[in-house]
Amino acid sequence: MGSSAQQLAASCPRLILPIGTTLLRPIHSLSLMPLHTLQRLSPTAVLGLWHLTETPTDLWRALPQPEAYRALVPATADATRQAQWLAGRVLAHELLRSTGTADEAGVVVHNDATGRPWLAGGGVHSALSLSHSGVWVAAVLAQGARVGIDVEMIRDKAQRLASKFLNADEWAAAQAAAPAAHASAPAHYTLLWSAKETLYKLAGQRGIVFKTQLLLGTFEPGESGEIPATLVVGGAHTRHCICYSQPSPGYVLTYSHQSDP
Template identity: 70%
Template sequence: MPLHSLQRLSPTVLLGLWRLSETPADLWPLLPRAEAYRALLPATADGKRQAQWLGGRVLIHRLLAEAAPAVAAAVQVHNDPTGRPWLDGPGAELTVSLSHSGAWVAAILARGGRAGVDIEEIRDKAQRLASKFLAPAEWAAAQAACTTAAEASTHYTLLWSAKETLYKLAAQRGIIFKTQLLLGEFEPRAAGHIPATLVLSDFETRHCICYSQPSPGYVLTYCHESPA
């Protein structure tokens, strides 16, 4: 399936979604300078992981073609030692965030300001790990919000995804999810916003995390800042 959606969140920020149905062989021809990317493909990736890896880079290039067409083909997506993507080439001033889970790939491209995106397949894993990543107040609010097992799986996956997005926006090592990525109160819906606070060593910043369900069984979260 080709590009699922491309949404302009602001004059400087684009969000893209790709629903994977392609094999790696289908995706390679969609990449500019594919041979350069072959050297970057993780050697241990199986067919599914290869498709996710390739789909993410194809999606970023689609966003680049929309936001910076003059340089889109000359830019290459790399990953830093923590796994975060960055752009090498004439688009190096752009910020990119990337996520994939199951059949979905999500990417956000911003010119100025930080950005983060995360997509997650809904599972009960996040609920089992709640004590590891939720502050006590967040955990209590989640328990009060869920009355069924299905609601709990969705809600805890959403909370995990929101913290993943905030972590990607922070772009710093060593952040503790439980104490430095804090989520405020919100009314759980199919789509909405979650107030969040990023607590760093010398200051705090406030953010608004947007969320939705791009298809049954998945949650999407993203956050971006306005250019300074």
């Protein structure tokens, strides 16, 4: 990694916490909700991770303004997807509550035309990003910033589709870091896909081309660390840092937040 990339990575707040991390505070809505981590990334940004075991019925009871959310829940979601969707909203309210910056009970999480969540009501002026995969739900909330987060179950799908989202330089670096037949390959390619998903959410626009507009720099793979990244939009190149870790074996987590100019 070059010196400029090292300087960028050094500014990236990391979340490297073992399973069973003690919470900063108990969750308000469910006495037994398995919220895994509620962690400050900066004075204005907080990240939450939740190991999901509840049923949709449990989650509806924990959600403020359930009637408002009944009109928003995806009609085709099965019980598993509905639980993931609901858990993301309950977690978003917990992040709002932890920051004390809004009347969180008066807030409703909506999604815009790109699928990006946004917060209505309660006098809130924060950006929110949500993700879920398997048993993990993740969220990041920040004031005066753009945010992105992604959690992925490790599978071989990203490796099979690598040519669709990695450019030539990225693919060559991936093949050097994790040869196709190596046991680490599925995890490495899943990480690269997740990093680009986070960068895509940070961009907050439709029509982004993953291969040419979401660019990943070189990095030393590990259980946790940072990936230097560049977002190309409207002819402008902006540099970002994607932080990554493993919430549990078989999963990867990536996230980033960028202060507004």
